[in-house]
Amino acid sequence: MGGICSLLKTERQPPANRKLITILSIDGGGVRGIIPGVILAYLEAQLQERDGPDSRIANYFDIIAGTSTGGLVTAMITAPKDNRPIYAACDIKDFYYEHCPEIFPYKNCDNFIFKLRSSAEAVKGPKYDGTELHSTVNKLLKGITLSQTLTNVVIPAFDIKRLQPVIFSTIDAKKDPLKNARLADVCLGTSAAPTFLPAHFFQTTDKNGNIRSFDLVDGGVAANNPTLVALNLVRRENLSQNELFKGINLRDTDQILVLSLGTGTTKNEEKYSATEAAKWGLLPWINYNGSTPIIDIFNEACSDMVDIHLSTHFQSLSCQKNYLRIQDDTLTGKESSLDNSTRENLERLVEIGEKLLQKRVSRVNLETGKFEKIEGEGTNGDALRRFAIRLSEERKRRNK
Numbered sequence: 001m002g003g004i005c006s007l008l009k010t011e012r013q014p015p016a017n018r019k020l021i022t023i024l025s026i027d028g029g030g031v032r033g034i035i036p037g038v039i040l041a042y043l044e045a046q047l048q049e050r051d052g053p054d055s056r057i058a059n060y061f062d063i064i065a066g067t068s069t070g071g072l073v074t075a076m077i078t079a080p081k082d083n084r085p086i087y088a089a090c091d092i093k094d095f096y097y098e099h100c101p102e103i104f105p106y107k108n109c110d111n112f113i114f115k116l117r118s119s120a121e122a123v124k125g126p127k128y129d130g131t132e133l134h135s136t137v138n139k140l141l142k143g144i145t146l147s148q149t150l151t152n153v154v155i156p157a158f159d160i161k162r163l164q165p166v167i168f169s170t171i172d173a174k175k176d177p178l179k180n181a182r183l184a185d186v187c188l189g190t191s192a193a194p195t196f197l198p199a200h201f202f203q204t205t206d207k208n209g210n211i212r213s214f215d216l217v218d219g220g221v222a223a224n225n226p227t228l229v230a231l232n233l234v235r236r237e238n239l240s241q242n243e244l245f246k247g248i249n250l251r252d253t254d255q256i257l258v259l260s261l262g263t264g265t266t267k268n269e270e271k272y273s274a275t276e277a278a279k280w281g282l283l284p285w286i287n288y289n290g291s292t293p294i295i296d297i298f299n300e301a302c303s304d305m306v307d308i309h310l311s312t313h314f315q316s317l318s319c320q321k322n323y324l325r326i327q328d329d330t331l332t333g334k335e336s337s338l339d340n341s342t343r344e345n346l347e348r349l350v351e352i353g354e355k356l357l358q359k360r361v362s363r364v365n366l367e368t369g370k371f372e373k374i375e376g377e378g379t380n381g382d383a384l385r386r387f388a389i390r391l392s393e394e395r396k397r398r399n400k
Contacts, residue, residue: 020394021234021248022257024061025227027303028068028220029263030193030338031100032331034346036261037073037092038353039326042381043259044089046388051395056085058150060391062244065154065230067219069263071190072137075183078149079141085150086140097346102132104339127339130197134188141184146173149183152244154230156219157189160199165222166214167229171237177206181214189216193295195286196339220295225303227260227310254319257394259387260307262327264352265300266336272296291337304364311364320363324387326380328356329371357381 026036040057047055058064058078066074076087076095087095105128146153152170159166166189173180185202192200194217203213223229234256238245248255272293277284285294307325314323334340335348361383362371377383 019247020255020257020390021245022061022063022391022394023227023230023234023259024057024064025225025230025258025260026064026066026070026073027226027261027263028066028070028190028193028218028224028299030069030196031096031104031341031346032263032336032338032349033069033073034093034096034100034349035264035328035353035356036070036326037089037096038350039261039356039380039384040073040077040089040092042357043384043388046385047392050388050392056150057089058085060395061151063152063154063230063233065156065226066190067156067224067226068191068193070226070261071155071219072187074153074155075141075149075187078151078153079144079183080148080150083150093350097343099132099136100341100346101343103136104128104341105132106340106342126194126198127196130188130192130200133191133197137184137187141182141187144183145180146170146183146186147180152233154226154233155186155190156223156226156229157186157192157214157216158219158221159215160217161213161215165219166216167233169233171233171242178204178210178212180204185214189214190219192216193218193220193338195292195295220299220302223302223306224299225260225262225306227258228306231256231258231310254317254322256322257387257390258310258314258323259384260310260323260325262303262325264328264331264335264349265303266329266331271336295338296336307364315363321377321383321386324361324380324383325363326356326383327362327371328352328359357384 044055044057047060056077064074064078066072073092076092077085077089079086146168147170149170155168157166157168168179168181168186181202181204185200188200192198199215199217201213201215203211205211219226234245234248238248277293280288286292310323311325314320331352334345335352337345357380360373360379361377362373364370365372
């Protein structure tokens with residue numbers, strides 16, 4: 001790697017008895033959320049090998065952040081049922097197999113007549129009416145609220161009435177009833193991708209009858225990669241002397257362990273060109289050859305900028321192994337779709353997730369923006385096994 005990366009010192013190792021804050025972050029990406037589902041299943045299996053079959057992801061992370069489909073995965077692995085997560089990580093894949101074809105009913109996007117009809121419909125309303133998504137999420141999460149999650153969650157959305165991001169968190173929900181929304185409503189809000197699904201409205205009330213309204217669309221328009229959102233919460237709570245984050249030196253990243261999971265992206269394929277885009281009006285920006293360029297661009301820009309910022313930060317402090325970003329940047333064609341819910345495509349995405357475990361650890365090149373393999377750190381699977389060891393040791397340290 002060029003630039004600053006070539007000047008880095010040997011990585012420091014934190015003292016074994018030092019407090020460690022652990023963060024998991026999951027990107028948005030529609031049906032591609034099945035990819036981080038595969039990664040989480042592998043990590044949970046590694047934790048179970050060390051600590052027993054009842055171990056769950058929520059037992060090991062102080063904060064789990066998720067945007068859009070990542071927000072739904074976050075809810076699945078932190079929402080309680082008999083004081084246990086509703087879903088084990090190994091069940092996420094089957095959830096996508098079962099529900100994605102209902103939420104995003106597949107149509108033959110290669111058909112010319114369909115493309116014409118789709119373009120016309122894109123002007124009139126969202127691609128999907130959201131009925132199945134609402135039904136699925138409400139059945140799954142029922143009346144569970146943010147304050148009830150088994151660990152702290154952070155889920156961003158965007159309020160189009162106020163034109164500002166809204167960050168939902170367990171910590172805030174426990175402090176303020178007006179922020180203690182139903183987890184189902186939060187998931188529907190963070191998943192309401194413009195042009196794909198309708199915006200989501202809901203209200204919260206407190207015991208005095210005060211009401212707060214939310215007019216939400218997909219959190220991906222503000223934070224498709226919510227890792228920085230989680231770290232900002234750590235900083236805020238550190239300053240307010242929250243007991244969990246008290247004593248953490250935010251200028252010393254060897255006290256923070258971050259796992260950031262992407263949902264796949266297209267870097268090796270030229271998806272759009274300036275020559276084409278120079279001729280586009282409103283319609284092609286929202287529907288071009290079955291894709292939605294404006295959404296793709298927003299999501300990728302948000303995710304990449306967060307990764308570049310954090311890679312720079314952790315590498316400059318010689319703590320790069322404390323930040324692990326697992327992302328596949330070689331998706332092509334239908335694999336990169338947010339809503340291709342055919343069994344064939346979902347199985348292909350699972351295969352991509354499994355192969356990602358075998359790929360060598362990569363970090364973003366701070367000059368080119370592309371991922372480059374790192375010598376001496378093995379595969380992503382090796383890195384996750386090392387993460388599992390550190391997560392297990394931290395949990396045991398706290399339980400002494």
